[in-house]
Amino acid sequence: MEGVDHLADERNKAQFDVSDMKIVWAGSRHAYELSDRISRLVASDPVFKKDNVSTLGRKELFKNTLKKAAHAWKRINELGLNEEEALKLRTFMDQPSFTDLHWGMFVPAIKGQGTDEQQQQWLPLANKMQIIGCYAQTELGHGSNVQGLETTATFDHKTDEFVLNSPTLTSSKWWPGGLGKISTHAVVYARLIIDDKDYGVHGFIAQLRSLNDHLPLPGITIGDIGMKFGSAAYNSMDNGVLRFDHVRIPRNQMLMRVSQVTREGKYVHSSVPRQLVYGTMVYVRQIIVFDASVALSRAVCIATRYSAVRRQFGSQNGSHETQVIDYKTQQARLFPLLASAYAFRFAGEWLKWLYTDVTERLQAKDFSTLPEAHACTAGLKSLTTSVAADGIEECRKLCGGHGYLSSSGLPELFAVYIPACTYEGDNVVLLLQVARYLMKAISQLNSGNKPVGTTAYLGRKEQLMQYRSDVVRAEDWLKPSVVVEAFEARAARMSLACAQNLSKFSNPEDGFQELAADLIEAATAHCQLIVVSKFIEKLQQDIPGNGVKQQLQVLCSIYALFLLHKHIGDFLTTGCITPKQGSLANEQLRSLYSQVRPNAIALVDAFNHTDHYLGSILGRYDGNVYPKLYEEAWKDPLNDTVIPDGFHEYVEPLLKQQLRNARL
Ligand SMILES: CCCCCCCC/C=C\CCCCCCCCC/C=C/C(=O)SCCNC(=O)CCNC(=O)[C@H](O)C(C)(C)COP(=O)(O)OP(=O)(O)OC[C@H]1O[C@@H](n2cnc3c(N)ncnc32)[C@H](O)[C@@H]1OP(=O)(O)O
Numbered sequence: 122m123e124g125v126d127h128l129a130d131e132r133n134k135a136q137f138d139v140s141d142m143k144i145v146w147a148g149s150r151h152a153y154e155l156s157d158r159i160s161r162l163v164a165s166d167p168v169f170k171k172d173n174v175s176t177l178g179r180k181e182l183f184k185n186t187l188k189k190a191a192h193a194w195k196r197i198n199e200l201g202l203n204e205e206e207a208l209k210l211r212t213f214m215d216q217p218s219f220t221d222l223h224w225g226m227f228v229p230a231i232k233g234q235g236t237d238e239q240q241q242q243w244l245p246l247a248n249k250m251q252i253i254g255c256y257a258q259t260e261l262g263h264g265s266n267v268q269g270l271e272t273t274a275t276f277d278h279k280t281d282e283f284v285l286n287s288p289t290l291t292s293s294k295w296w297p298g299g300l301g302k303i304s305t306h307a308v309v310y311a312r313l314i315i316d317d318k319d320y321g322v323h324g325f326i327a328q329l330r331s332l333n334d335h336l337p338l339p340g341i342t343i344g345d346i347g348m349k350f351g352s353a354a355y356n357s358m359d360n361g362v363l364r365f366d367h368v369r370i371p372r373n374q375m376l377m378r379v380s381q382v383t384r385e386g387k388y389v390h391s392s393v394p395r396q397l398v399y400g401t402m403v404y405v406r407q408i409i410v411f412d413a414s415v416a417l418s419r420a421v422c423i424a425t426r427y428s429a430v431r432r433q434f435g436s437q438n439g440s441h442e443t444q445v446i447d448y449k450t451q452q453a454r455l456f457p458l459l460a461s462a463y464a465f466r467f468a469g470e471w472l473k474w475l476y477t478d479v480t481e482r483l484q485a486k487d488f489s490t491l492p493e494a495h496a497c498t499a500g501l502k503s504l505t506t507s508v509a510a511d512g513i514e515e516c517r518k519l520c521g522g523h524g525y526l527s528s529s530g531l532p533e534l535f536a537v538y539i540p541a542c543t544y545e546g547d548n549v550v551l552l553l554q555v556a557r558y559l560m561k562a563i564s565q566l567n568s569g570n571k572p573v574g575t576t577a578y579l580g581r582k583e584q585l586m587q588y589r590s591d592v593v594r595a596e597d598w599l600k601p602s603v604v605v606e607a608f609e610a611r612a613a614r615m616s617l618a619c620a621q622n623l624s625k626f627s628n629p630e631d632g633f634q635e636l637a638a639d640l641i642e643a644a645t646a647h648c649q650l651i652v653v654s655k656f657i658e659k660l661q662q663d664i665p666g667n668g669v670k671q672q673l674q675v676l677c678s679i680y681a682l683f684l685l686h687k688h689i690g691d692f693l694t695t696g697c698i699t700p701k702q703g704s705l706a707n708e709q710l711r712s713l714y715s716q717v718r719p720n721a722i723a724l725v726d727a728f729n730h731t732d733h734y735l736g737s738i739l740g741r742y743d744g745n746v747y748p749k750l751y752e753e754a755w756k757d758p759l760n761d762t763v764i765p766d767g768f769h770e771y772v773e774p775l776l777k778q779q780l781r782n783a784r785l
């Protein structure tokens with residue numbers, strides 16, 4: 122029935138004020154109002170319609186994306202939207218496009234790695250989109266191993282230019298988004314060669330296409346790398362291939378904030394650490410953590426609403442069957458994901474603060490917190506994207522057969538989201554970076570270097586090695602200090618065990634390779650500790666709103682105790698807790714699921730996702746699932762005709778054959 126709220130009873134059960142929770146989720150009243158306004162603006166604009174994208178072919182999809190991106194840019198200018206509003210508009214447009222790389226990587230790379238003069242030269246053009254750029258780092262042969270890139274930029278003393286060249290097939294740039302068909306420029310990462318000496322990988326600005334006719338410039342071979350996973354998904358993006366055949370660019374197009382090449386061809390390294398060449402990745406990884414909470418919240422919203430609508434079994438004397446959300450197994454799969462969406466939101470907020478802080482310090486030439494920012498962005502990017510990707514697939518299964526329908530929105534969400542586990546650093550490779558950071562922090566303990574930031578707990582090594590949990594009742598697991606201590610002790614003991622095993626190797630690098638699987642588990646434990654701690658810290662703030670803080674406390678406990686339950690082997694083998702304490706945690710977890718149950722729909726309403734953004738019949742706000750699913754099926758192009766194309770050609774002869782045989 123149109124206009125009826127099928128989830129009204131569920132909404133009435135809520136024990137907290139949803140409008141206040143919406144503000145907590147958004148981060149502030151300002152952020153909430155902005156997000157709400159822009160989401161409605163996009164939802165009501167016919168150009169941003171997206172329910173047809175999964176039926177479009179590649180060329181149509183790409184053209185549709187260009188149209189949306191151009192329309193977005195037009196609306197941004199017409200309405201005079203600021204950066205925050207423009208970013209929201211892109212979010213709700215919900216289709217990857219070349220603009221992501223232009224604004225998300227090309228512009229930040231120039232800002233972070235360009236000198237003041239270079240910024241003055243390039244940013245005004247880029248900011249007006251008079252040039253469009255991409256981030257060309259990865260090659261056919263190397264992605265993770267940035268130091269292994271093969272593209273060369275050789276300094277020519279005579280002409281004061283760099284010569285960009287792709288000496289091998291594997292040196293072809295491969296993957297950069299926006300490169301394939303649209304970008305006019307790129308920040309290209311290449312090995313700097315001066316007088317036959319290799320100075321390693323540096324960033325260069327290169328023009329790729331003519332600004333007159335958009336054709337590739339001489340010496341440049343360029344194209345799209347082909348279809349990717351799924352039908353629509355990331356295929357709206359022109360991930361590209363690029364080869365240089367001795368292409369010349371002026372010397373001042375090397376990004377020279379970190380190091381410079383003089384007119385005489387002298388290489389000068391400034392006081393800025395060389396790792397700043399990797400700075401754009403730190404920036405984007407921090408955005409990706411925030412996006413992980415958004416992606417997961419969309420899937421969880423769909424699965425939770427549908428689980429309240431869907432009924433199976435349990436009808437007695439003609440009464441309603443059971444809502445599947447009331448099955449304990451459904452709750453044990455769904456509610457930890459709901460809690461994770463909130464947990465990642467607060468971890469993302471904190472990471473944004475950390476990133477802003479490190480950026481301000483860098484401006485003031487304080488580079489001391491860069492390693493911490495790298496480890497935190499790398500580790501949390503890895504943790505949150507892995508959980509979000511697996512969580513979206515779990516939500517699909519939670520919706521049974523209908524979850525597999527394109528109209529559930531979940532297949533598309535999954536297909537477009539999963540590369541987040543790979544781009545901006547493969548998740549395993551990034552955890553190994555965290556492990557290196559932890560091992561370094563431990564190796565410095567004896568030299569009196571006190572660990573700081575997220576590794577500060579390692580400074581209490583003796584205490585954490587002595588630790589035994591004092592939990593005696595299930596409710597004890599609700600105390601934040603009890604949870605944090607258990608997570609700290611587990612993380613510290615896993616890292617210290619790795620460090621001890623590493624010390625048995627005469628060559629530490631051999632040890633690191635041999636123990637990599639254990640190191641990754643230690644790094645994961647460390648990252649989970651960060652997320653748990655940041656959730657708890659959030660709850661120490663003043664959080665207004667009727668019942669809001671209580672709900673967040675329940676979610677925080679679910680997040681932590683679910684992890685404890687899932688990784689019970691870690692907690693037991695490190696001797697942090699006893700089997701009895703483990704089962705008390707599980708008992709508490711079951712009780713927490715019951716507490717969330719009446720609030721579940723309101724907790725996903727607090728994400729404030731419009732039906733347009735969710736793009737899911739199962740997740741509709743009004744819960745009117747069945748009539749809409751039925752209606753949607755008839756819109757499929759296959760149902761345009763009663764008899765499908767190809768029937769007369771391929772099937773009818775078989776049937777006629779049968780008839781002929783029958784007559785014989
Ligand atoms: C329509 C109009 C709309 C308008 C509005 C639109 C707005 C849109 C705006 C924004 C949207 C943003 C959305 C973004 C979309 C994202 C799309 C994603 C596209 C994908 C892009 C990519 O994938 S780019 C390529 C990414 N590549 C990688 O991540 C490679 C991974 N590998 C590495 O990072 C490194 O090679 C690795 C760190 C693994 C190893 O490096 P190596 O030098 O070999 O390292 P090592 O010896 O181990 O370390 C040396 C030293 O350096 C330290 N370190 C390493 N990395 C960093 C770093 N990043 N920062 C700081 N320090 C670093 C490391 O710890 C070591 O330190 P020490 O131990 O020596 O102290």
Ligand SMILES: Cc1cc2nc3c(=O)[nH]c(=O)nc-3n(C[C@H](O)[C@H](O)[C@H](O)COP(=O)(O)OP(=O)(O)OC[C@H]3O[C@@H](n4cnc5c(N)ncnc54)[C@H](O)[C@@H]3O)c2cc1C
Pocket residue numbers: 222256257258259262263264265266295296297298355360540543544545546547548549550553637
């Ligand atoms: C959709 C998408 C968009 C992208 N956009 C861009 C872009 O705009 N610009 C750009 O430059 N790049 C882009 N990339 C490339 C991306 O950054 C790389 O693919 C990514 O960094 C992973 O590197 P790789 O492909 O070399 O993986 P590989 O390193 O080859 O990974 C293969 C396997 O090896 C494992 N492995 C690798 N090294 C180690 C190690 N040291 N120890 C243990 N295991 C290891 C990995 O865990 C993985 O299982 C994009 C990729 C995708 C999928």
